[in-house]
Amino acid sequence: xxxxxxxxxxxxxxxxxxxxxxxxxxxxxxxxxxVPYITKAVVNDVLPNRDMDLLLRLCGVMIGITVxxxxxxxxxxxxxxxxxxxxxxxxxxxxxxxxxxFSYSFYDTHHIGEIxxxxxxxxxxxxxxxxxxxxxxxxxxxxxxxALIGMFLMSWQLTLIILCFCPVVAVVAWRxxxxxxxxxxxxxxxxxxxxxxxQENIAGVRLVKAFxxxxxxxxxxxxENQKVLNFHLRATxxxxxxxxxxxxxxxxxxxxxxxxxxxMLERGTLDVGTLVGAxxxxxxxxxxxxxxxxxxxxxxxxxxxxxxxxYYLTLGSKVKNPKEIQTxxxxxxxxxxxxxxxxxxxxxxxxxxxxxxxxGQVVAVMGATGMGKTSLVTLLGRYYDVTEGCLKVxxxxxxxxxLQELRDNIGVVMQETFLYSETIAENIRFGxxxxxxxxxxxxxxxxxxxxxxxxxxxxxxTVVGERGMGLSGGQKQRxxxxxxxxxxxxxxxxxxxTSAVDMETEAEIxxxxxxxxxxxxxxxxxxxxxxxxxxxxxxxxxxxxxxxRGTHRELLELNGIYAELFRDQTRDFTSAPKAGED
Numbered sequence: 288x289x290x291x292x293x294x295x296x297x298x299x300x301x302x303x304x305x306x307x308x309x310x311x312x313x314x315x316x317x318x319x320x321x322v323p324y325i326t327k328a329v330v331n332d333v334l335p336n337r338d339m340d341l342l343l344r345l346c347g348v349m350i351g352i353t354v355x356x357x358x359x360x361x362x363x364x365x366x367x368x369x370x371x372x373x374x375x376x377x378x379x380x381x382x383x384x385x386x387x388x389f390s391y392s393f394y395d396t397h398h399i400g401e402i403x404x405x406x407x408x409x410x411x412x413x414x415x416x417x418x419x420x421x422x423x424x425x426x427x428x429x430x431x432x433x434a435l436i437g438m439f440l441m442s443w444q445l446t447l448i449i450l451c452f453c454p455v456v457a458v459v460a461w462r463x464x465x466x467x468x469x470x471x472x473x474x475x476x477x478x479x480x481x482x483x484x485x486q487e488n489i490a491g492v493r494l495v496k497a498f499x500x501x502x503x504x505x506x507x508x509x510x511e512n513q514k515v516l517n518f519h520l521r522a523t524x525x526x527x528x529x530x531x532x533x534x535x536x537x538x539x540x541x542x543x544x545x546x547x548x549x550x551m552l553e554r555g556t557l558d559v560g561t562l563v564g565a566x567x568x569x570x571x572x573x574x575x576x577x578x579x580x581x582x583x584x585x586x587x588x589x590x591x592x593x594x595x596x597x598y599y600l601t602l603g604s605k606v607k608n609p610k611e612i613q614t615x616x617x618x619x620x621x622x623x624x625x626x627x628x629x630x631x632x633x634x635x636x637x638x639x640x641x642x643x644x645x646x647g648q649v650v651a652v653m654g655a656t657g658m659g660k661t662s663l664v665t666l667l668g669r670y671y672d673v674t675e676g677c678l679k680v681x682x683x684x685x686x687x688x689x690l691q692e693l694r695d696n697i698g699v700v701m702q703e704t705f706l707y708s709e710t711i712a713e714n715i716r717f718g719x720x721x722x723x724x725x726x727x728x729x730x731x732x733x734x735x736x737x738x739x740x741x742x743x744x745x746x747x748x749t750v751v752g753e754r755g756m757g758l759s760g761g762q763k764q765r766x767x768x769x770x771x772x773x774x775x776x777x778x779x780x781x782x783x784x785t786s787a788v789d790m791e792t793e794a795e796i797x798x799x800x801x802x803x804x805x806x807x808x809x810x811x812x813x814x815x816x817x818x819x820x821x822x823x824x825x826x827x828x829x830x831x832x833x834x835x836r837g838t839h840r841e842l843l844e845l846n847g848i849y850a851e852l853f854r855d856q857t858r859d860f861t862s863a864p865k866a867g868e869d
Contacts, residue, residue, distance in 0.1 A: 301370045311363040316429045320437045323567030331560030371417040390606035391670045400483025409592035416589025427575035438568035460579045463529040470522035471591045481511045530580040537576035615681035619646040620777040620808030627676035636662040638831040649809045651819030654828035660812045664780045668697045698776035704763040712747040718774035730773035736765035779809045
C-alpha cells in the first residue's frame, strides 16, 4: 500500500490534468456505449420498415460520435503525456537531489551503474505505468462497468451469463501477478548489474587495453547479458502462458452469449436487434478481459520500478544537518580531534585519535597505506561521522554545524583527481563560479599550472576530456590544486596532492604555496619527506593510531618510524657514487 500511496503523491501536483484525463476517458467510453443501441435500432427499426430517414439520422449520429471521439482522444493523449513526463521530471530531479545529499558511505555500497539503472530504466518504467497502466486500467475498468450497465439495460439475462466468466478471469489474473512479480524483480536487479559492469569497463577501458583483457571483458559482459536475456525470457514465458488463457476465456463469452440468445429467440423472450446489440457490448467486455494479462504484467513491472525509486527517495543520508545548528563565532581554522574513533562498518580505521591543531598550522599526516590518513582528513568536512569521541572545528562539534557552511570553509585536493568535461578555467573556478579570470590565473600560477595551460591549444578555454583525459596525472593534480587555492578556505586539505609530479615541480609548487598557506590551517597527506619536512606538526599513523608526532627534527631525534622512513628515502642520495667514482 505504501507504493500505491507514493505513486498517488507523485501524481498529486497534476491532479487537475489527471481528473481532466479521467473525465475524457469517461466521455469517450460513454460514447462507445451508444453504438450497440444504434445497431439494435438498425436491426429492429430500419431494416424491417426500410426507414432510410432513420438510417441517415443514425449514420449522422455515428459520424458525430467518431469526430468527437477523435478530438477527445487527441486531447487525452496530450494530457496523459504531459502528466507522465512531468512526473518523470520530478522523479529525476528528486533522485538527483538525493544523490547530492547522500554521504560517502552511500557511494561505498552502491555502484554507479546501479544508480544509473534506477534513474533511467526504472524512471521509464514509472512513466509507462502512468501512461499505459494506471490510465489504461481506469479506461478498461470503465468500459467493462459501463458495458455491463448498458447490456443489463438491454437484457439482464444475457448480462448474467457474461458475469459467470468474471470470477475465472479474476483468479487467473491473480495467479499471473503472483508468478510474474519475482520475474520482474530479477530483471530490474540484473539490469543494474549489467549497467554496473558496462560503466566500470568503459571507465577503465585504458586498463583493460593495457593488460589485453578485452576478450575476458567480452566474456564477462556476455555472461551478465545472458542473465538479463534469461530473466526477460522467463517473464515472457509466464506472460505468454497466461495471456492466451485469458484470451480464450474472454472469447468463450461470445459463443456462450450467442447460444443463450438463440435459445431465448426460439422461446420468444428476446428479439434479434437486442441480440445483435448485446453482441456489440460483449466485444467491449471481451477487450478488458483479454487485456487483463497485459495490464497485470505492465502494472507489476511499473510497481517494481516504483519500489526501487522509493527506496532511494526515502533513504535518508547518514550525515544530516542538526536540528539545532551551532555556528562558530569565528572561522579561523582551529581543529581538535578529541579521542576520535572511526569505523567503516566493523573495520576500525582510526582509534583514539587525540590531535589539536592551532589556526594557521601546517600538519602533515604520514604512514603506510591503509593506516587511516585519508580517513582522518575526510572527517573534517563530516563526509562521515565519527564513531566515538568528538571532532571540533573552530571550537564547535562538526555534528552541530550546518553542513554547507562547514564545507564552505574546507578546501580539498583529493587523492584521486576528478575533472569535469569543461574548460580548464571552469574546472578551476568550480568552487567559486563567480571568480574573475584574473583570480583564476593567479590560482593557476600558484599551483605551477599556468605554463602547460598556456601551451594548450586554447589556453584557459581548452576543454578538458572526460575525467581529465588528455592530461597527465601531474597536470590534473595541479589543476585540482589551483581549484582548491581559488576556493580560499580557512582549512586546506592536500591529500597526496603532488604525488603525480616530479620532485623538481614539487619543489616549485612547495615554494609557490608558502604564501598561499600563510594563516591557513593545512593538512598535508604525503609519502615523500620532502613534502612535509617544514610542517609545524608531523603525525605518523600506524594501525589507525598516532604512533609518533612532532616536527621534522624532533622525529629524527626520536629515531622511530619517521626516522626510518627518512633514511629509506635518502639512502639512494647518500649512497650515490661521487664524481669520478664507478
